[in-house]
Amino acid sequence: MRRIDGGLPVIENILLTIVTVLVLIYLFVALIRPEVF
Secondary structure (H helix, E strand, O other), X not given: OOOOOOOXXXXXXXXXXXXXXXXXXXXXXXXXXXXXX
């Protein structure tokens, strides 16, 4: 993993993490329950 050397503000980094987690959850649910989508 690359270190972030002042490239991204902390807030932006947190938002990026939240979005990534939401996308992973969405894909996970779509795989298990395709009838929902």
